[in-house]
Amino acid sequence: MMLNDKPLMDPLKKGAIMRVGDKLAELLVQNGVEYVYGVPGGQTLPLYDGIRKLEGKIRHILMRDERSAGFAADAYARMTGRAGVCDATVGPGATNLVSPLAEAYCSSIPLIAIVSDIARAWEHRRMKGNASQALEQLDIFKTVSKWQVTVTDPKALENIIDTAFRIATTGKPGPVVISVPDDVASSDFPYRETTNTLQGALFPRFRTSPDPNDVTRAVELLLGSKKPVLVVGGGAHISGAYTQVKTLAETLKIPVITTISGKGIIEETHALAFGVTGSFGNPMANEIMMQADLVFFIGCKAGQLTTLNYRVPKKDVPVIHLDADPEEIGRNFAHSIPLLSDARLGLDALIKTLGNKKPDVAWDLAGFKTKHQQWYQEKARSAPVPGQPLKPQAIMDTVNQCLTDKDVIVCDASLSSGWAASYLTLNTAGRRFMAPRGLAGLGWGAPAAIGAAMAAKENNRVICFAGDGGFSYSVQELEVMCRFKLPVVNVILNNDVLGWIKHVQRDVYQKNYISTDFCHVDFATVAKGFGVRSYSVQTLEELKQALESEKSPKGPAVIDIISDPWESPIFRM
Template sequence: MQITGAQIIIECLVEQGVDTVFGYPGGSVLPLYDALYKNKDRITHILTAHEQGASHAADGYARSTGKVGVCIATSGPGATNLVTGIATAYMDSVPLVALTGNVPVPLLGRDSFQEVDISGITMPVTKHNFIVKDVCELAETIRSAFRIAQEGRPGPVLVDLPKDITQHQCDYEPSVPKEILPRTERLSEKSLEQALDLIQHAARPMCYVGGGVIRGKASDELEKFLSLIDAPACVSLMGCGAVSSYSERFTGMVGMHGTKVSNMCVSACDLLIVIGARFSDRVVSKASAFARNAKIVQIDVDPAEIDKNIKTFCHVVGDVKVVLTELNKRIEKTLEHGKWMEQVQSYKKRYPIRVEGESIRPKEILGALQKVMPPGSFVATEVGQNQMWAAQFLKHELPGHFMTSGGLGTMGYGTGAAIGAQCGNPGSRVVNVAGDGCFRMNCNELATIARYKLPVIILLMNNQTLGMVRQWQTLFFDKRYSETTLDTPVDWVMLAKAFGVHGMHIHKEDDPLAILQAAFDLHEPVVIDCEIPLDDKVYPMVAPGASIEDMLGVEESNEY
């Protein structure tokens, strides 16, 4: 039976298990939106206020559900508005399929109205992209896009759809998606044995865990591995939730805004096992001093990450879940590193996270949030001080429940991501920890939250400045606060109410616990404007170019 290209897209999305898409209509995607209208009982479309919000929502949906996120935009400016969200997903290895409209095939390359070479623009920030010029190739292209987005190291794929392709008709044959198998073609017995030998002979092993463990659904295997080798573990920002914050083996984040404990452990260990992490500059800082006393074993599904930033002693290339399972099988006897674990515990007592600045208000507010959030809640963040405070002070117990823009550092990410997470997990609560600078970039998405009555809570850490940039200006630019003061008198509570969203205020003298509890009890969308002192800082911190051991804002415990 022949059907239109637009209907073929719908059938392929249903085949792939897609139940929700995020987007914004326009002329070049009218046939697709007409098909969505006719199939709204099969696929829910969430209309965002801006295409960038749609891409971030698809990203948050993917991170929080483990499924592929889907976003749709029209040609030209609609497509280019997706680019930041696509790049965000690319840097953080998020499976996403972006469907963009374009002008009809005969008009391609003629500078037609709202034409842009979106496949060329996004080539550096996608795993792959397609432009479909024959409707008979459409179904297989969509299927390939979903397969590529998920296999190996996940990431975004773009499919560009000229308008006439969605109008033409073609025979369609249903197909069952092939199982996505773990990538093991580069996994060798030799690399496993070499890694195992290093592990068994280490006296002070340390694990550095990244987002690859979460993407690879390998947290259970990691927990067993840590127990078998009797080692502590630190995480990157993207790895928050891969190891429970309540685990005695957990030492916190590592790197620029990590804990002194994690950074000391990385420097003191004799074997650093890096699992699903990529040696970001925000983790490594001064490369020549990073883990200088250790041999480094890197486990990663992406061979391009091996020896890219830091030279390793040994590497194992393959799906992290498979690799950890194989290593766990081969460790015949549980290893014991009592003295090393005692040293780690002594670091924890000596270097607790302390807060310098005018107050400890961010820690108090997030501590209160931790108490009132129901189990299994999801947290999204914006970027900057709010992001670091959320990573440092909240407990991250479940993989995929903490969503933040790590690699790209995208201001404006959190509200869209919270929308996507709430749509993908309607029975859970979702909180976006935001800063006032970031929220200025995405407060238009309150319209989306209100339209769909999503019970998202936006916790606005309001210090009336671009806090992280101001912190750098304070420390490294002699307090020259060039264009970072946000003293425009915005009443965020009134703004929320203008969108039909509840607004609350936490003043500096207020007890945040009761107000936060009241917000959760509403089971409706709420914006909470929290006053934060202007010069509260994110500590500890590693200055640019310094060793990760050399941290600013660290105090030793008086009880040590």
């Protein structure tokens, strides 16, 4: 699967005529694109043919659904620090990209979505699908992407691609949609050497530093507080601020807690690391957040889940907010001291200004560690009841015992994200944990695992956690995993219900249940139909044996676990 690094050799000679699809593929390569994820349509074939001609420099990955193509490109971008690229055909293919673009948009992940469109001469036939599959498709993307553009003239193609990558990777990163009409994609493009050698897919492209006066104010607050806490989000991963977060925490001797997206910014075995906070967090991280007399948000939106419905920190608690997006600073905590900056550069400036000064902190961090161990022991290591479904807490404990420092964790949306976020322990820092917290749509997990495995050059085992409801959205992508022999171990928490919704019906709707129960699906048997190794698990010992068997997987596997339908990772105040 690795693409070679030889200089790009255009398959067409100087003076020859190439098509727009050929040139588009060439421009993707020159911007550092390795993979394009998508599903073909007749109107996208010029691009596909261009990719074919550049074999060894770029590869098209055929997915089983356009949504999956977008999700795979999203995860690839998160893992590599390069914009992901996906494609879709006109009409129904384009509309299927809405969910993945929305997730990427809300998670600040740069994607380039290339969609085909009807021929320009048929513009008057667009309305109500008079032209086959036509609709006002670019308008659909306006709320889920940073820029939408149509290539109306081949001469503008190079500038459009350059602008698309620049917009996607600067400021608050996000998706860009490029529409290529059918007649434009097939039209001639006079050969000429491309002079732009910029690796436009890399992000963040530019880094900003904070106002020195704001840094001074932030330092003064930190030095004057007794119980400050760092709350670190996904923006710190995007910035690569691993050393800076750890250095600041160790300098100040203060705790680090993370959002789900920030998990892994520091090794979770560190004396100052207390895991994920918020609705999917552990009780100790949330208690630290509630006791803090100063909260320092870093690369974090300070959104609903992290702040327990905006109730923590309380309004009288000072807040420092470091973020590259000025719209996020002060949105939910108006009194925040702003540090408008890239996370890495912002923390570097703050550490430099701090020097050897330290606050007189009053945290009992050893006490919190002891309480965390007691909580984990009680919840995750209680003896299972023979014949009863396994509790997710015990499942995660068993996974912890088999986890290696190279494993990458991918979670589908809903409760599976919460179980992994609050119970799994990452022994090393890095981008090793991903979950769809932008829009939190079911079905993200399996295709994201494909993107993650390809980003890791298939050298890392990818463990994908999903509930049976979420996995059903994208079970077809097992074929893609099998086709490319990707080392993805799919762990399915199979409880035959939409758990979160059923729990709400129990607690709020007087146990009046409706449309939350499924017939049982044997995913181990389903997997075999795709040619995938599978395991049916009903005990922790069976789970441990399955994980050990898949320690270095050659191709994908499915571990289908009968799990408890009533347990929940949701933290309640």
